[in-house]
Amino acid sequence: MNQLPVLIIVLPLLIAPILLLVRDNRHVYNLSLGVSFLNILLILILFQDVYQNGNILYELGSWKAPIGIRLNADLLSCYFLLLINFMAFICLIAGNKTIKSQVEDDNIHLFYIAWLLCNVGFSGIVLTNDIFNLFVFLEISSLASYFLISQGNYKASSLAAIQYLFIGSIGAVFILFAIGILYVNTGTLNMTDLSNKIGSGSISLSMSLSIAMFLIGVGIKTALFPLHGWLIRTYSYAPSIIVSYFSGTSTKIGIYILLRVFLDIFNSINPLEYYNLAQLILFLSLIGVLLSTLYAIKQNEIKKMLAYSSVAQLSYIIIAIMLLTPDGLTASLIHVFNHSIIKTGLFLVVTILFINNKNVSIDDFSGLGEKYPLLMSAFVILLLGLIGLPLTSGFISKWYLISAILQSDYWYTSGVILITSFMTFFYAWLLIEKIYFSARLNHDASVATSYQLLCVYFLAALTIYLGVDTSLTFGISEQISNNFYSTINQ
């Protein structure tokens, strides 16, 4: 049996308690970095394997499913797994200096432990084939996140963490109830088994209740409009390195659960088409895109601006999924990857330039173009990617998104997408204008270490690379969505 799926989860899980014994900040950092790196290597090997030979199933303790717990690494899992761990690794490299100055010395080793546990949770969610297990991993990552968020050196940080805790728990409770109802109805928790047992019959009342609860729970996790409030507050008050990390991972996990639950487990009864649920979510998200883009333009605080921008971009992803076409799913998966890289890059720049600034306003970027010509060009490339100009990865996303919408029943909504995509340019331009045309020079900006700079350059380069070579994003996404929709149509 291929041991890779379980290693990816267990390895950091084993290292975490060891870190508690090590305590020395430098060693703790090196160890976590090492584990992260090792994990990426393992994931790459796993990915390769899955790509060539199809799904890899791993029965924990050799108990056969549906009694035992099973891990299932398919292309969708690997795609998200790679993204999440890659983002975690980049943020770890870039975050060292920031974490040192933002987190209290005594807490640093705990911080890294929480970080690893959070990542274990994420990896577990995408790998598990057991829906209750998914909930457990979700809780692991959430608990770790509460600690991570509360470590920001703002007054509001603990408040943000508590809010995140409350809202996250509400979301988790909904998901737990939904799982409970499913279990009562089918008597199984294994996802493959579930989707077989749900069958293609009519949707019973209790089943529709379960679907509704899943939707609310996942909606909170993905910051689906109008459930996005927590994301704005978290992103504004959490330690900035955590924001960089979460912007590429946490919400994307929500997207993963959405896909797994609605397109995989429930695929035989297709709940999204039933009750016109997809249409409802699509129009909600359209309003979400419009409003959050408007809010993003109005923000003076850069973290809030980027947070609203994240809500808008997540809404694009959800809109693409809700088209319920293979093209739509492809577009959403492409954008998941591209947006993570771009947004993490943007937040990283904010993180490394303003270690101690609590509220970074747009004005703080005044004249930085002259002070950091290279870093700022990377920042501008990332912004251009966010706008979606050609030769950046954002353009690829936009192309497939618009292409999918034009070919769907909702072609008339493309106008909103196009106009909001242009409005993205408005707030991106506010920044560019400050960076290059402001007379005032900001002296507060801190000096970045070469590792931090390398991370940002790397993400900027990746933004361009993924805009030129689409074999990773488009190739894999297309394959995933074809797999999904071929099983649905059967």
Added chain:
Amino acid sequence: MSILLSHILFLALSIVIIYLLRKEAFTGMVSIFISLASLVYALYIISIQDILINQKTDIFNIIPGIPLSFSLDYLGVIFLVISNGLWLMVSIFSERYLELNKYQNKPKFYIFFTLSMLATNGIIYSSNLLTTFVFYEILTIATYPLVTFKGDKKSIINGKKYLYYLLGTSIIFFLPAIIFTYILTGTLDYKVGGIFTSYNNTAIYILIILYLFGIAKSAVMPFHKWLPSAMVAPTPVSALLHAVAVVKSGVFIMLKVFLFIFGVDVLTQSGANIIIILFASFTIISSSFIALNQDNIKLRLAYSTIGQLSYIVLATAILAPYSILAAVLHLIFHALGKIMLFLSAGIIATQTGIKNVSEMNNLSSKLPITCLLMTIGAIIMIGLPPTIGFISKWYLLLGIMESENLYLLIIIILSTLLNASYYFPMIYKSYFEKAKFDYKSPSCEDMPLAFPVIIVGFIAVILFFKTDFIIKFITENII
């Protein structure tokens, strides 16, 4: 390696060279050599055009199935000579102009200038619509630092307007038009006769409107406001980019979309060209009226450009062989005439500080050569014999007769009268009106500054007697 690709790479490399040198003193000279080399490239490419025509070079896939791809077509050949030839002239001009006007930060100016020309050449060479779109956006971004080159508040505000118009229209109209075209036809390659094999009229109508608004670089109303805003830029930028490279790229793409994406047959059968004719006619007339009220020389020229561009769009949309000939001819002739006008305006502003038409009294005593060149340019714009402007207008009229859209004659005549009424005051004032202020010094003509303009003027005059070969080339290859 393909010669087309190597031309683009050469320009990219020269940008790197200018960046590495970054010397205020001689980047101007370097830039002249680069534009000269680019012209040599263009001429060499034209000399071997028979081998190159329709040979595609794919670089990499932008979107799976749609590569960034270069090829040369006959329409491109014409635009290639014009843009690269005039680039050389403007490089010579701007070297002196920037020095006289004491502009700082010349390397930045030349880097983005060269990048703009790279994008223009990229548009010329692109063999599918997506490649065109990529370079179209690069051109917008690359010209922005030039528009805001002065760095004062006014240029930043105008620069923002410039970007909002050009990027906005390209994102909201041009991109979906391209995607829609791709969904309908499965290809984006330019093909003689168009790529629509089957179509329905509604789709064609929607697409025509999207393209018309989307390619805002051709400044068809209502998305024309960026062009007057761009006039805050230094004169060489207004002259080359906003009278030749940028706007002509817009018209050039429009021509290619009409002829090689839709095709003459589809447009005539669906009757969609009427929409274009309406918008273009409206633009021609209203821009002339606005130009009448502009006192600032550059703004008056800008609105004149808007009108003249719509001439080309109109001529294409009529779809008669003569009118397409007129469109291509006007693409060349307007470039020559307008660049003379803009450069003259630059000379006038540099040497005397005059920026408004109302101050031009008796200017000819001070700048005799410049005023002569400006007069030639103005007469080309009005379209009177014996200048090349007359030839393109002549064929436009023939085309209108041929297509039997006789009501368009009224528009052409009206606009010619309007053109005359806003260009003649400039000529009349500078020659015949007495100066309110006495110009003490008799002549302050700066020969190095005037030299490139004189050459353009010389070519413009010669061309009137030698148009046969151009007309022959166009009728044999394009129509």
